[in-house]
Amino acid sequence: MPPRKRADAVRNEQTLLAAAAEVFVRSGVDAPIREIAAEAGVGMGTIYRHFPTRADLVVAVYRHQVEACASAGPSLLSTSDSPFSALRAWIDLFVDFLVTKHGLAGAMQSDSSGFEALHGYFLDRLGPVCESLLRAAAEAGEIRGDVRPYELMRGIGNLCIGRDDDERYDPRRLISLLLDGLRL
Amino acid sequence: MPPRKRADAVRNEQTLLAAAAEVFVRSGVDAPIREIAAEAGVGMGTIYRHFPTRADLVVAVYRHQVEACASAGPSLLSTSDSPFSALRAWIDLFVDFLVTKHGLAGAMQSDSSGFEALHGYFLDRLGPVCESLLRAAAEAGEIRGDVRPYELMRGIGNLCIGRDDDERYDPRRLISLLLDGLRL
DNA sequence: AACGATACGGAGCGCTGTTCCGCTTTGTCA
DNA sequence: TGACAAAGCGGAACAGCGCTCCGTATCGTT
Structure with missing residues (x-):
């Protein structure tokens, strides 16, 4: 059994989900990754780590x-x-x-x-x-x-x-x- | 009545149509404009002039x-x-x-x-x-x-x-x- | 031959996805 | 508690794309 995820990673995942939902409504599902990252207040690398595609x-x-x-x-x-x-x-x-x-x-x-x-x-x-x-x-x-x-x-x-x-x-x-x- | 199109323009339009068809089959309709231009042997500007979108x-x-x-x-x-x-x-x-x-x-x-x-x-x-x-x-x-x-x-x-x-x-x-x- | 008018080419700009790695935060264990 | 891997983070950097713009070349006409 792998060790539990770190608390900040879990938080970021939730933040990202909320931010992406917001941006999808505003700019569509093709919105730039950067815009979603900015909305969530995280770096782009974070998005790619949580959601590779x-x-x-x-x-x-x-x-x-x-x-x-x-x-x-x-x-x-x-x-x-x-x-x-x-x-x-x-x-x-x-x-x-x-x-x-x-x-x-x-x-x-x-x-x-x-x-x-x-x-x-x-x-x-x-x-x-x-x-x-x-x-x-x-x-x-x-x-x-x-x-x-x-x-x-x-x-x-x-x-x-x-x-x-x-x-x-x-x-x-x-x-x-x-x-x-x-x-x- | 506006003057006829120039001969080279007409030629290019035909060339582009053939080249685009070829490239669409090879790389799909989302193929880069550059690739179509290269296939046709023309510049990108030419494509945009003939087909704005x-x-x-x-x-x-x-x-x-x-x-x-x-x-x-x-x-x-x-x-x-x-x-x-x-x-x-x-x-x-x-x-x-x-x-x-x-x-x-x-x-x-x-x-x-x-x-x-x-x-x-x-x-x-x-x-x-x-x-x-x-x-x-x-x-x-x-x-x-x-x-x-x-x-x-x-x-x-x-x-x-x-x-x-x-x-x-x-x-x-x-x-x-x-x-x-x-x-x- | 000469000269607008028309069309061409492609460098350049801005925006995008994606990678990569130095830095930060977290959880753990002595 | 303090220290130290491990996990996670940020964003600079690179590559590829659409589109514009304008100096240059070609065409058709006189």
């Missing part, structure tokens, strides 16, 4: 984001004014996450089976979270009750497909409209 | 290749030993062309409607050519007669999906096997 980093961020998104659901539900505003806030996190998810396919150019596995993980983990938010809002009488989590998540995912550099298309606007459409 | 170049090569592939059909048919060997040779050209075609989607990241248009052009132009090769081989009794051009072209196209840097997968080998399977 860009795909490694993207996958790690992806998993990290799935977890963050999953655990954000219940906590938003308990801190928000209403179930519906929790849902809105959660969807907002979800959209940030989709940037990473869509970049994933490109980053994992080979290995499509690995991609499928990650996609399954994503559905298993986030589907129930979305469902509980939906149910809470429905039981509070804020939205209609016949919306299924899969269709909502997929619909939002599809709305977010397409290049970010298109001034004429803002997915978040449409998603907001969609959410309004759920109200009773 | 990479997408412009890829699209131009694409159209050029569609035409070349379309006109190669009949001529192969008349110079080959048999219709079947003409078909084999044509498929070989077709596979080269697919490198450009698959790169097209990536190069035209925005503008998916433009991509659809180009795809339609591709089908209209190459479908009949493939059909005539198929029919000739069938009428010569070399292959079965129930193969439709669309399914063959699409099948071959799909076989060619996936990264080129995978040592374990050689699309041309499989395509050769597929072609053998058409024989009577």
Whole structure:
């Protein structure tokens, strides 16, 4: 059994994950390594040591984001004014996450089976979270009750497909409209 | 009406189209501009003047290749030993062309409607050519007669999906096997 | 032949990924 | 606690790329 990782290395790994997620949203998954290093306040060597290839980093961020998104659901539900505003806030996190998810396919150019596995993980983990938010809002009488989590998540995912550099298309606007459409 | 283009400019444009096609097959659509310039024996400035963006170049090569592939059909048919060997040779050209075609989607990241248009052009132009090769081989009794051009072209196209840097997968080998399977 | 107009070539700039190694921090053991 | 490998870190340095720009060469016209 190899000796445990050093505490600073563990810290840096977490910092990097958070910084990379932030930068991916701001500049896309192809953002320069330097920008991610700067955001995290570490050197480039540190990134390469933790994540030898860009795909490694993207996958790690992806998993990290799935977890963050999953655990954000219940906590938003308990801190928000209403179930519906929790849902809105959660969807907002979800959209940030989709940037990473869509970049994933490109980053994992080979290995499509690995991609499928990650996609399954994503559905298993986030589907129930979305469902509980939906149910809470429905039981509070804020939205209609016949919306299924899969269709909502997929619909939002599809709305977010397409290049970010298109001034004429803002997915978040449409998603907001969609959410309004759920109200009773 | 603006004065005609200079003769050397026209020549260079043709040279570039041929050189780019060659390089795309060898190194992919992301090949360095320098490599294409070197292959064509021109300076980089010349490429940028004729094709301001990479997408412009890829699209131009694409159209050029569609035409070349379309006109190669009949001529192969008349110079080959048999219709079947003409078909084999044509498929070989077709596979080269697919490198450009698959790169097209990536190069035209925005503008998916433009991509659809180009795809339609591709089908209209190459479908009949493939059909005539198929029919000739069938009428010569070399292959079965129930193969439709669309399914063959699409099948071959799909076989060619996936990264080129995978040592374990050689699309041309499989395509050769597929072609053998058409024989009577 | 002479002279704009047009096109060409490639050096140069800025940005990127990736490596490599001297320096710092950490954990351990006497 | 102090000292000393081992593990980890930072960022200078190198290499490769896209793209621009302008002095030079070629073309077509008069």
